[in-house]
Amino acid sequence: MTVSESKKLGLTSKILIGMGGGILLxxxxxxxxxxxxxINDYLTEGLFEVIGTIFISSLQMLVVPLVFISLVCGTCSLSDPSxxxxxxxxxxxxxxxTTAIALTVAISFAILVQPGNASLATSAMEFNAKEAPSLADVIINxxxxxxxxxxxxxxxxxxxxFAVIFGFAISHIGERGKRVAALFNDLNEVIMRVVTLIMQLAPYGVFAxxxxxxLTLGMETFGSVIKYFFLVLAVLIxxxxxxxxxxxxxxxxxxxxxxxxKIRDVQLFAFSTASSNATLPVTMETAEHRMGVDNKVASFTLPLGATINMDGTAIMQGVATVFIAQVFGIDLTFTDYLMVVVTATLASVGTAGVPGVGLIMLAMVLNQVGLPVEGIALIIGVDRLLDMVRTAVNVTGDTVATVVIAKSEGEFNNETFADADAGKVAESFEDQVKHPNVPNA
Structure with missing residues (x-):
């Protein structure tokens, strides 16, 4: 490695610079x-909106093909149904x-700290929540x-x-299945290379x-709910x-x-996008090439985690429920708290990994224990920032589960995990061109 190469900024550093520069500007x-x-028309809703949306869209563009292709690859290699x-x-x-743990800790801290203040409740509070799906609908759908x-x-x-069923069928049709599996494995390599290239856009997207x-976050909102904000933040950390x-x-x-x-890049992506689904390509790249998880495990556990593992959202729901109950002077019983844990845990199965959806599911949780949904209006102002943090928590949980399960299944490379430099993506597009077949270039 030359001196100039050693001085190159890593992807994490570039993302941090982009994040800090964007906030400062x-x-x-x-x-x-x-x-x-x-400023509002040409920067906030113009340049920054365009660049940021393109970055998010470029990640979301990969989610469906990545999940389907990688999950088919993983499932068809698992010929044993058991x-x-x-x-x-x-x-x-x-x-x-882990979701149950998150809720229990969140509710316990909220009861201890007592973030709610009855003086915050006003007749002007209003929140029109979309109807959350019932558990029966979630299962049927x-x-x-x-x-x-x-x-x-x-x-x-x-x-x-569908990908699990499709991959399972491929593994049970003999030689023809092997040919189809080989095609999907090649497609998986292609889609992972696209992920690597898209990641080079991250610093610019994060900046925007x-x-x-x-430019848009209402700072005055922090004054009335500062205790709630820092309590949720502390529990998330x-x-x-x-x-x-x-x-x-x-x-x-x-x-x-x-x-x-090794999880820093994933956390930064999640924090910037506030979407587990949009971060999924980066999470899978990190789990397989940085952590040492075999594809057939990562391709199953991570897409599933991006869909049903919402520990960060559960923490917000636990603290927010206690906070809103205190604001409106409503005493919750032990049974109510237990209902919150059960409902929010099951609700995480139906929570999409996209920004802001946690508020919709919170409305369902509040209804379960008889709390006014209008109380959500109190936390809307700070929820966007908390949404970014809890998404970083969600993807961390997805990756921990993936590593633990891969280790228990014997589908884990300890040497890759122990190597601090394993799987680092090339730092520039030029490196990809010079070393097209070397993931660690």
């Missing part, structure tokens, strides 16, 4: 030119377990009536089920997203930096420090 423009029509069932059982059990429509609409649970957020690393160490024996070092 947004705050400067906001304070120097308040309520400026030109192994597929065991893998699914472990994955769902782990996700529900897992089975697609039209797989192509499911792909068009991005219905992840339906895509996952952060600049727009800094505890869950990401204490609960998850502890579970990783207990169930796999791997180093939490090494894991946290």
């Amino acid at each position: 947004g705050l400067l423009l906001r304070n120097l030119f308040p309520e400026n029509a030109f 192994k597929l069932g065991r893998l699914g059982g472990k994955t769902i059990a782990f996700y529900l377990f 897992i089975v697609p009536t039209n797989p192509i429509q499911a792909m068009t609409e991005g219905n992840m649970l339906q895509i996952i089920l 997203l952060m600049a727009k957020l800094s 505890i869950h990401a930096l204490i609960v998850y690393p502890s579970l990783l160490k207990i169930f796999s024996g791997l180093s939490p420090i090494m894991f946290l070092r």
Whole structure:
């Protein structure tokens, strides 16, 4: 490695610079030119909106083909039905377990800290929530009536089920199945290379997203709900930096420090996009090439996690429920809190991995325990920022579960995990051109 190469900024550094630069520029423009029509029309809703949306769209563009192709590859390599069932059982059990922990911790801290203030309740509060799906509807809608429509609409649970059935069928038709499997494996390599190239856009996309957020976030909202904001933030950090690393160490024996070092890029992507689904391509790239998880495990657990593992959202729902109850002076019983845990845990199965959907599911949780849905209006102002943090928590949980399950299944490369530089993407498009077949170039 030459001196110039050693001085190159890594992808993480570029993303951090883009994030910091975007926030700084947004705050400067906001304070120097308040309520400026030109800034709003041509930068906030113009340049920054275009660049940020293109970046998000470029990631979302990959989600459906990536999930379907990689999951078919993973499933068709699992010719043993018992192994597929065991893998699914472990994955769902782990996700529900961590969600229950997240809710319990969140509610406990909220009861202890008492963030709600009855003086905040006003008649002006209003929140029109979309109707959340019932648990029965969630279960029924897992089975697609039209797989192509499911792909068009991005219905992840339906895509996952169809891909599993399709891959399982491929593994049971002999030589013809092997030819089809080989085609899907080649397609998987192509889509992963596209992911690598798209990742080079990250610093610019993050810059635009952060600049727009800094220009539009209503800072005055923080004054009335500052205690709620920092409480949710604290619980999210505890869950990401204490609960998850502890579970990783207990169930796999791997180093939490090494894991946290390697998950940084994924967390930054998730924080910037506030979407588990949009971050999925980066999460899969990291799990396979940085962590050492075999594709047939990662291609199953990560898409499923992006759909049903919403620990960050569960934490917000737990704290928000207690907060709103305190604001309106409503005492919740132990049974009510238990209902919140159960409802929010099951609701996570139907929560899409897209920005802001947690508020819709919160409305369902509030209805279950008889709390006024209008209370959600109190937290809308800060929810966007918290949404970004809890998405980073969600993808961290997805990756922890994937590593733990891969380790338990013997589908894990310890040497790759121990190598701090394993799987680092090329730092420029030119590197990809010079080393087209070398993932670690």
